[in-house]
Amino acid sequence: MKKYTFPWQKEPWEQWQAGAARRSHAVLVNARPGIGAHEFALFMAQAALCEARQHGDRPCGNCAACGWFEASNHPDCRVLVPESMAPEPAADAESGEADDGPQAGRGAPSKVIKIAQVRALDAFFSVGTHRGGTRVAVIYPCETLTVESANRLLKTLEEPAPDTLIICVTHRLDAVLPTLRSRCTRVDLPLPETGGAVAWLAGQGVDNAADALAEAGGAPLLALEQQASAEYRQALVAGLAHPARLDPVALAERCEKGGAEAVCLWTSRWLSDLLLCGNGGKVRYHPRESQAIERIAQSVPLAALDGLLRRVASRRRTAEHPLNVRLFLEEIFIDYARVTAQ
Ligand SMILES: [Zn+2]
Structure with a gap:
């Protein structure tokens, strides 16, 4: 069979x-x-x-x-x-x-x-x-x-x-x-059970399979796909985790090859984690960065984070063909830096 x-x-x-x-x-x-x-x-x-x-x-x-x-x-x-x-x-x-x-x-x-x-x-x-x-x-x-x-x-x-x-x-x-x-x-079709999905990902050669699965919201094929763009995603997360040092222009340059739509999605997930944490929940997508997430979530008003998430989501709908990917991302990161510097 x-x-x-x-x-x-x-x-x-x-x-x-x-x-x-x-x-x-x-x-x-x-x-x-x-x-x-x-x-x-x-x-x-x-x-x-x-x-x-x-x-x-x-x-x-x-x-x-x-x-x-x-x-x-x-x-x-x-x-x-x-x-x-x-x-x-x-x-x-x-x-x-x-x-x-x-x-x-x-x-x-x-x-x-x-x-x-x-x-x-x-x-x-x-x-x-x-x-x-x-x-x-x-x-x-x-x-x-x-x-x-x-x-x-x-x-x-x-x-x-x-x-x-x-x-x-x-x-x-x-x-x-x-x-x-x-x-x-x-x-x-339900999300696969975590243990089995992690084992499968590890078998596909994915490093830190449990984290990769969490970052993909529990969807193993997405985790596999994201492995290919891990470099850009890591650069993004490293930038977002330190708002005080964030240079929107440099960050846009480092992750633009990840694609406007994908970077919007990853940024939304980062913001979702900030909101989850701010509401007393457990971070979902970025377990490894939970300390940084907690620090930011404690210092930024939830309503401001919520507004930011909405703006990123609405940009994501137009992210398919931005005229200039770098500029498009710069605007998002400027917005993020402004909100998190409050
Ligand atoms: Zn047959």
Whole structure:
């Protein structure tokens, strides 16, 4: 039998197989980023297509169907992702449609799932199955469906073709159309249990796996990803931990290669820890810096920290393409220095 993509997916898988929900024709997998929701959805899809699977089992990993699936060319499977996430840019003759969403543009791959992609799904479901089994579509992440695409998908879900399974995946349940949510059986993936996740990270060669996991909010795949940008994150934390010595210009220069969006996120997490600590809670993301966090949290009014966190969060929403990353970050650090110097 095929191994679980990640060891912490054994339990959710077994629960899913034991429940009546496994017979649903539409599923919404909901999880925080960094715990492998997409991979879990693909595992579900492969299980639905596997031709040698016993009831309740995982996919076999050996049959012809599993072979095609793993080579991404099973004729009864479609995976819908925004063009920007596709392994190769899709040669999509319809990409010039007016409903591509605000992000679309010549040259820049689209960040939304377009209505043309959802329409193509209808065509796929309307022809018979190639292998006589289930036809499966995985839609990821479904918060990137445009309103038009989501409404179109809703029609497909309202009149499901026989022997079909649609697996939607989201990291932002609040951004999924309520009508779409209500048409799907929800599968919530929990955060992995800490001990197992730390062991897994250590096995991937991550140093200080427990701290790395805490810094990633308990999401192991995020921790792995952050390892790559550890240098910039460490520079940021070292700078934020000593507000009196903080030089916003120098700090922006040291961590700009981490990317505006990521630096905003790390700064938000730092501020969340300050607020948590100020409210008498335990720091969540930066256990190693808890002394510095306590010191700052005691000297800065909570309302000022809260205002700062809100401003950073609102900047983060525009952080995708700042004209000048360094300047963008400088402004955040000037704000931070001003607030923490109170
Ligand atoms: Zn198989």
